[in-house]
Amino acid sequence: MAQRHAGQVIVDALARHGVPRVYSVPGESFLAVLDGLYESAIETIVCRQEGGAGYMAEAHGKLTGEPGVALVTRGPGAANAMVAVHAAWQDATPMVLFVGLIPTAHRQREAFQAFDIRAWFGTQAKRVFVLDCAERAGAIVAEAFHAARAGRPGPVVVGLPEDVVSAAVAVDDHPVLPVAEGGVSAADRACIRDALAGAERPLLFIGGPRWTATAAAAVTAFAERYDIPVVHDWRASDRIPFDSPVNVGWLGYGRGDHAARLLADADVLLSIGALPTDVPSDGYTLRQSMQATHIAVHIDPELRGRSGALTHHVLAAPTALVEALAGLDPSPAVDRTEWRADARAAQAAFAELPALSRLPETAVGTVHMTRVVAEVVARLPADAIHCFGAGNHCFWAQRYLPTRVFPSQLSLRNGSMGYSVPAAVAASLECPERTIVAIAGDGEFSMNGQELATAVQHGAAMLVVVMDNRQFATIRAHQEARFPGRISGTRLHNPDFAALGRAYGGHGETVTADDQAAPAVERALAVVQRERRPAVVHVHTDQRFDAP
Template sequence: MSTKHAGQVIVDSLALHDVKRVFAVPGESYLAVLDGLYDTGIETVVCRQEGGACYMAEAHGKLTGAPGVALVTRGPGAANASVAIHAAWQDATPLVLFIGLIPVASRQRESFQEFDPQAWFGTQTKRVFVLDQAERASEIVAEAFFAAQSGRPGPVVVGLPEDVITQQIEATLHPVLPVAEGAVSAVDYEQFKSALAGAERPLIFAGGPRWTEQAAATITRFAETNGIPVIHDWRATDRVSFDSPVNAGWLGYGRNETAVRMFADADVLLAIGAVPTDVPTDGYTLRQAMDATNILVNIDTALRGRSGAVAQHIVATPAAFAAAVEDLDLGRAADWNAWRSAGREAQAEASALPNPDSLAPTAAGTAHMSVVVNEIVARLPRDAIHCFGAGNHCFWAQRYLPTHVFPSQLSVRNGSMGYSVPAAVAASLECPERLIVAIAGDGEFLMNGQELATAMQYGAAMLIVVMDNQQYGTIRAHQEKHYPGRVSGTQLHNPDFAALMAAFGGHGETVSASDQAAGAVERALVAVAEQRRPALIHVITDQQVGFA
């Protein structure tokens, strides 16, 4: 039997799990794994900060459904990566984070960069492994990937003591562990079919993990055939096409109020993948009645995050449920025309960009964000991928950027800033044939904008729009609500973002008047599509103009 060091066996196990790319910030604590990556087909994307690397892995998990893989070092590296672990935990994203650790003999001696992985990550991951026996290297990788994907997906941390991963071991690899999709039993099928068939106001609530492109297309056909309106969970609006006749909007911040009323008034709610958490239920105030008919199709047996009553729990992924309802026609589509049409009309109105001529003038030297977004939307292919993090700028992305196929929206539900640029890099590397558009705020961009260096190094190309209103806008809005006129701790002084992009080697332009938007967008898209360079449009906006 041939032998290899454990670091090489770990890499070989990643290849067995079809890992094509890892996102890393190097550290001396896991040199054996870096050595294992030397002679392999796995691409090592060297990032500039561990938070950016782990965000890229999280975005990869959302985009592909397979665990994104990040590699970081102990102590500070692990601390930086933790922001993306929290995002993956709340978004149920499959992710495996490998962290180099101190030698075993140095534990509990306050050694350089020592920390306890279980204490740090035990409450925000599905599993925390520490490889204390080199012989179990491949087994631990298999267990980590299984945990990250099975049931409700999520992040998994694997600690790698630097002395353990250098040990020579037998090179036998543990086989990949199969992940169950669940199923819709005959009893399940008849029960939810009967509930829907007898409903006066049925509603599908879509979101959550474990979707596939085929599942999204099948659920869309099922909803359209039966005339059942669909409302999406927030930051998950790519399950049913933007222009589908059953798309009635989404819940969460910035939603249209008709969607909220429909969610509250539906007599039968069929939640596929999503669960009614605090955000869609307006802080646990909607659909909380104990006699509400809520049918939850969810592979998570624990239904983590659920609130309100559950009339039926079908333990299945969206893909498994889609296969079960592919040919189901309840024959009542016409009965629900008025109910469905009200939601569709409200969503179409809410997602229609305002006519630029109807917008009030802004201060000299500023532009309307809506005008810039309008110019982008007019040029988008149907399969564009949109990335955004957290902040007021997200309203333009969430409300106006159309999502026609799954997956096409990468964002975070935990309000985590700094996501947009790393997510765009990961999306461009995975899907180079698709246009990637990232919408960022000035504060959000500067939290991980350094990953543009990573984009340039690995040939990632995307359009980034930075909305610059010289403030943390969301917090300023809360501040004005609770302490009006007392602006404190929310104002920013920003650099020339276009010049910054040029310094990285990309294409940068500044839009300081609305009539500059069309030309800037056109040139930026040429840079992305024809020159394969990242492009950034720096939009200077008026602080006094809110979301419109």
């Protein structure tokens, strides 16, 4: 049996797991892995900061359902990547983070960049492995990928001591470990059928991990056939098409009041993949009655994050529900057209872009963000992918950008900033045939905007709309509410973001008046779609209008 260093064994294991690319900031602690990638078909995406690399891996996991992979070095590199691990933990996203470590002989001696990987990541990862035996390299990768994908998905961290990963071994390749999808029993089917058939005001609440395009289409067809309204979890609005007659919006920050009323008034709630956690329940205030009927189809046996009553738990991923729905007939005994139609009408009004002629006048040198978003929406193909992170600017993306296919929305539910550009890079690399749009605030863009250099280097193309209101607007809004007139620590002095986009090798546009919006968006999208380069549209906005 031929010998390979453990780094090569790891790369060969990644290839067996179908990994198309890894996102990395290089470090001397894992040179053997970089050497293994030298002749590999796996593409190495060289990122500018470990937080950006981690976000790209998280976005890949969310987009594909398969673990995204990031490679970072010890100490500072691991610290920078922690933000993405936290995001993957809270969003239940499959991700594997490889972290180079000091040589084993240097442990417990306060060596350069030493840290306790289990102590750092133990509360925010599903598993933390340390490769202390080179012969176990392939097995550790297989176990890491299985843990990241199984049950409620999430991040897994693998520590790679410098000396162990460089050691030569002669081992067989470890096979990929299968992941169970759960199942829907006859009793589960009967429970769902009887509850929905007898309901006057049924509601589906959907989101979470383990979805596929097939599962999303099946749930859409089922809800439309039986006139059951569907409300999405926060930042997970792409399971039911934007224009479907049963799509009645989403819960969480910025939601319409009608969505909260639906959750409160439904006599039967069927959750699929999602749970009424903190944000969708308005801080554990909506639907908390212990007498409410709630059936949850969820792959996590622990139902972490659940609030309120639970009538029945179906231990299954959304993908396992598809076959059960095909033969399920919960024909209602009552007419539910009005229940669904009223809900849909409220959502349609909420999601409709306002008449541009009626927008309030903004200060000289600024434009209303709604006008720019309207120009973007008018030019997007049906399968566009939208990326956004955290901040008031996200309300425009969540409310108005249409999600007509799954997957088409990449965002975070942990309120982490700096995600939009890295997510767009990952989406463009994975889906080069689709148009990618990132909506960013000035503060959000400034955290990882340097990954535009990564996009240019590796051929990723996306439209990045930067809403510049010269402040951390979300925090300022809280500040104004609690300490009126005492603005402290939330103002920003910003660069010329359009010039910055050009400096990185992309295209840049500046919008400071209403009549500039349409031609700027038109030119920027042409560069993205025809030249395969990123384009930045720098939108100067009026601080008085920080939300739609």
